[in-house]
Amino acid sequence: MRTQVAIIGAGPAGLLLGQLLHKHGIDNIILERQTADYVLSRVRAGVIEQVTMGLLDEAGVGARMHKDGLVHDGVQICVDGVRHRISFKELTGKAVMVYGQTEITKDLMDGRAAVGAPTVYAADDVALHDIFSGAPRVTYRGDSKSHEIDCDFIAGCDGFHGISRKSAPPRAITAHERIYPLGWLGILSDTPPVSEELIYVRHDRGFALCSMRSPTRSRYYIQCSLADDIDSWPDERFWEALRPRLDEEGRERLVTGPSIEKSIAPLRSFVAEPMRFGRLFLAGDAAHIVPPTGAKGLNLAASDVRYLSQAFIEHYADKSDSGLDHYSDRALARVWKAERFSWWMTTTLHRISENPFDLKLQVAELDYLFRSTAAATAFAENYVGLPY
Ligand code: FAD
Numbered sequence: 001m002r003t004q005v006a007i008i009g010a011g012p013a014g015l016l017l018g019q020l021l022h023k024h025g026i027d028n029i030i031l032e033r034q035t036a037d038y039v040l041s042r043v044r045a046g047v048i049e050q051v052t053m054g055l056l057d058e059a060g061v062g063a064r065m066h067k068d069g070l071v072h073d074g075v076q077i078c079v080d081g082v083r084h085r086i087s088f089k090e091l092t093g094k095a096v097m098v099y100g101q102t103e104i105t106k107d108l109m110d111g112r113a114a115v116g117a118p119t120v121y122a123a124d125d126v127a128l129h130d131i132f133s134g135a136p137r138v139t140y141r142g143d144s145k146s147h148e149i150d151c152d153f154i155a156g157c158d159g160f161h162g163i164s165r166k167s168a169p170p171r172a173i174t175a176h177e178r179i180y181p182l183g184w185l186g187i188l189s190d191t192p193p194v195s196e197e198l199i200y201v202r203h204d205r206g207f208a209l210c211s212m213r214s215p216t217r218s219r220y221y222i223q224c225s226l227a228d229d230i231d232s233w234p235d236e237r238f239w240e241a242l243r244p245r246l247d248e249e250g251r252e253r254l255v256t257g258p259s260i261e262k263s264i265a266p267l268r269s270f271v272a273e274p275m276r277f278g279r280l281f282l283a284g285d286a287a288h289i290v291p292p293t294g295a296k297g298l299n300l301a302a303s304d305v306r307y308l309s310q311a312f313i314e315h316y317a318d319k320s321d322s323g324l325d326h327y328s329d330r331a332l333a334r335v336w337k338a339e340r341f342s343w344w345m346t347t348t349l350h351r352i353s354e355n356p357f358d359l360k361l362q363v364a365e366l367d368y369l370f371r372s373t374a375a376a377t378a379f380a381e382n383y384v385g386l387p388y
């Protein structure tokens, strides 16, 4: 087989890249380790920046998001039982969209099927070869047979645990990492959300987040220990841990019910530099991870894909490699700002340290955020997404 761009991974980064390239007549094949059903069963992101919405529109897959997504003009932050609101609209003129990653993935998969672009699911033993030559190759196993794809470029969109980053020479990579000593326990339930807007909660008992997928479906998270396993968190225990972290109105309005999904996610900050190795380009979680506080992961994957798709388009249409040469620097400049914001939200809202100095700093940070229009504007600018 031969293609122009071989894409590893059918998460949001790989699928969006494939769709944008196809629109510009650039041939691509996606190789995904899991089945399509498995990819669709992973409940993850929920908040989409305006620039990400724009990209989904550009890729021709935004219609259902505009119909079913919920536009949020602001966010609430509850500190030790007192709620504050930050208005994105007043401070930045922008808004975010609450629309699940599962739905975006489905829209992208449907869009790809509609144009007949190839995706190989359940591709085993994907391996990258000759990435520093002019003729890279990808091999994999599928249907009990070995396959080989010759290509011009490889896009590594295979997430944090994928093979692409590991295929770069170790000496060529610098990894920056911070691991937080806690995780997020999340549940999805068919109960009405406690509030029309998201509530991020800082409480002495630990962080919580009240989010949603629709007016009848809620998504809640609480901070948990990394040693916890899902079986030690029956639904009752989850609701009992969440309720006291809310303010009085939240406690009264909280509707509990059986969970339809429950999972634990570790919190990590990670950046691998650079994001290009010869003809291999990394995008999304393959190159960087943010802790989920601040909802930046999927949005960063989309912004990488914007830079990368434009660079490929320039290469094929204008015969210019300037975009490819600047890809890593451009993407990383935006990545580090999102890393900073996600790190700040995580350390300010979670119970991480028992050191009274750290706890006093958290309260001071938040007090400043609520009293200063400059601080609130900086927060809102970052939350709705920095411009490209
Ligand atoms: P992935 O979604 O990880 O996709 C990579 C794909 O590659 C996968 O399908 C995987 O199966 C495949 N793959 C892996 N290895 C191989 C291989 N060897 N061969 C072939 N295929 C392979 N982000 C936000 O922006 N907003 C939020 O609100 C938000 N909330 C989150 C909440 C939680 C609880 C979690 C866990 C994450 C959240 N994120 C959020 C982060 C977001 O989900 C990720 O950043 C996003 O999925 C990254 O997309 P990706 O395509 O780069 O990687």
Ligand code: DHB
Residues within 6 Å of the ligand: 044, 045, 046, 047, 198, 209, 211, 212, 219, 292, 293, 294, 295, 296
């Ligand atoms: C959701 C996830 C996040 O990480 C976040 O910051 C906000 C919302 C969610 O899954 O709805």
